[in-house]
Amino acid sequence: MKKVLFVASECSPFVKTGGLADVVGALPREFNKEYWDVRVVLPNYSCIPWEYREKFEYITHFYMSVGPYIQNKYVGVLQYEHNGVTYYFIDNQDYFTGFYPYDSNIRFDLEKFIFFDKAVLSMLPLIQFQPDIIHCHDWQTGMIPVLMKNEFMGDMFFWGMKSIMTIHNLKFQGKWDIKTFQGFTGLGDEFFTSDRLEFEKGANMLKGGIVYADYITTVSNSYAHEIQSDYYGEGLGGLLYARRMDMQGIVNGIDYSEFDPNTDSTLVRNYNSENFRKYKIKNKEALQEELGLNVDKKAFVIGLISRLTDQKGLDLIDYAFHSIMDEFTQFVVIGVGEQRYEDMFRYYESVYQGRVSANIYYSDELSHRVYAGCDAFLMPSRFEPCGLSQMISMRYGTVPIVRETGGLKDTVQPYNEYIQQGNGFSFTNYNGDEMLHIINYAKSIYFNKKAKWNKIIERAMKTDFSWNVSQNKYENLYNYLIGEFR
Structure with a gap:
């Protein structure tokens, strides 16, 4: 022994x-x-x-x-x-x-x-x-x-x-x-x-x-x-x-018994990699209603669950936020941390009422519903030793958009539309314009090539992060x- x-x-x-x-x-x-x-x-x-x-x-x-x-x-x-x-x-x-x-x-x-x-x-x-x-x-x-x-x-x-x-x-x-x-x-x-x-x-x-x-x-x-x-x-x-x-x-x-959309009791509708096309949307609509967002199943909902610190690339989000928030986009935040970032998200919630939800606290149950109810998950970190959120989001069929650093680079394979591979989207340099470009690229796939978007979800959900x-x-x-x- x-x-x-x-x-x-x-x-x-x-x-x-x-x-x-x-x-x-x-x-x-x-x-x-x-x-x-x-x-x-x-x-x-x-x-x-x-x-x-x-x-x-x-x-x-x-x-x-x-x-x-x-x-x-x-x-x-x-x-x-x-x-x-x-x-x-x-x-x-x-x-x-x-x-x-x-x-x-x-x-x-x-x-x-x-x-x-x-x-x-x-x-x-x-x-x-x-x-x-x-x-x-x-x-x-x-x-x-x-x-x-x-x-x-x-x-x-x-x-x-x-x-x-x-x-x-x-x-x-x-x-x-x-x-x-x-x-x-x-x-x-x-x-x-x-x-x-x-x-x-x-x-x-x-x-x-x-x-x-x-x-x-x-x-x-x-x-x-x-x-x-x-x-x-x-x-x-x-x-x-x-x-x-x-x-x-x-x-x-990640703990597959804790993070499993097929058995998660916090969700309004369970689903898996075979039936997410039919049932994941139920969690999206329920999340929008719970958080006071406009209930719109066609909207592109971006999630962020994070400590609100410099490490997490929040200055990039601040730089590009008004460009990210077109009329077809919604943004959900859960987290606490530095006062300036807490205030930043509160401000954006007041500006984009019905489209931004700033939850400046941590709730384990709500985080599960955000992982399940969003379309994309944003992690533009300055550095990230490993990161768990990108793996959890993929487990729930929410497509990660990350910066290529540390564990984010190791776990998220960037989408390649020519050979139809990849389980997420990524950008290389710590740059707000580069981040905005890849978010817009992800939106274009989501809105214009939904079948290919769903294939990205399927590959993400089948990636082994156990x-x-x-x-x-x-x-x-x-x-x-x-x-x-x-």
């Missing part, structure tokens, strides 16, 4: 702020339990719903010091089995209370996740779980490979254990000044050099994970190549280029690490 431990700061269904939680929640379930024992550990946040927390079982506790600033802290270990996967929760009331998993005080987040990382390694001998591989996710777990290769190598229990560092979004790295880092970690000056944790005269938690991990993955193949450059590398491009032989991109999957493909690649990687080094 091969053993793997996933370590992350969030995991669906317990706590979720983004795609990281979807990955950590779905991927461990995909492994064949006859050969793989894949478990997950995360903080015991008080914001985890009580319906789960009341079932957590106490396993053990101990007291632990990390650095001079973190002394004699309580560490509780709780356990819960869900959908055939064992989950552990690290408990400490000083760090994991609150209504949100992350704090607005970055310094406090650094302290609590450094504490969490050492607690994870410290608990393993006590619970008698000795993983072959510890799979770390994002900067919050960056100290685990550092500690494994140094402080914990004095214990035979950890000999031969390997670590993988998965980068979900390189923009977030866990950076602070060196003195504070030393206070939290207890690491000596030799660790804060340019070839280790030092970064721009400070310290960088994710960099530590990248330097010390046995292998690095990102959440799409294109993103793995992009982040080796200065433009996308967020200051770590050179390091990632140096480690390119120990790095690959593996595109995320976790099976990704799981096989992770399994091969795990076997490589275990076989290569044991």
Whole structure:
């Protein structure tokens, strides 16, 4: 039996702020339990719903010091089995209370996740779980490979254990000044050099994970190549280029049980790739009515479900919006984020009454109805490590219009009208006019060549975005690490 431990700061269904939680929640379930024992550990946040927390079982506790600033802290270990996967929760009331998993005080987040990382390694001998591989996710777990290769190598229990560092979004790295880092970690000056944790005269938690991990993955193949450059590398491009032989991109999957238009209870009419021509329109009309849009089954309805930030290409949308919004087009937005973008969409809703719906909040149920009820789904991202929305939209037969970057480039095959291939539309350069051109091209196919548009939908709905493909690649990687080094 091969053993793997996933370590992350969030995991669906317990706590979720983004795609990281979807990955950590779905991927461990995909492994064949006859050969793989894949478990997950995360903080015991008080914001985890009580319906789960009341079932957590106490396993053990101990007291632990990390650095001079973190002394004699309580560490509780709780356990819960869900959908055939064992989950552990690290408990400490000083760090994991609150209504949100992350704090607005970055310094406090650094302290609590450094504490969490050492607690994870410290608990393993006590619970008698000795993983072959510890799979770390994002900067919050960056100290685990550092500690494994140094402080914990004095214990035979950890000999031969390997670590993988998965980068979900390189923009977030866990950076602070060196003195504070030393206070939290207890690491000596030799660790804060340019070839280790030092970064721009400070310290960088994710960099530590990248330097010390046995292998690095990102959440799409294109993103793995992009982040080796200065433009996308967020200051770590050179390091990632140096480690390119120990790095690959593996595109995320989506949960087919959660995102299935044929069984989705939030829809007014279920449908599949065989009967969408007849029934998808029912969801479009219901969505228009629900959101106060003009009920017009012939309108071209564009959807956008996103964090409202610069990363998502919203400045391009602002630049081209009046040109996008002809009398035959409607636009639906769900999301929260930067105030200027929230206000932008509210303004456009007031200008285009009956044609624009700005939903400045997040609703899981409404998002399902938007995926099902729109004709096209817009993602003009500046960068996109993987992206799940384009895959979900295709699952629901809503044609994606994306910029060719990261996971968007890897998952959306641009439509070619001459050979009749493609499951969406894409543009190359980060340019508002180029985006507008491809939106207009998509409209021309929708309005003038409906049979070909429906073929695009059919190909999109039949594209395999299940976790099976990704799981096989992770399994091969795990076997490589275990076989290569044991």
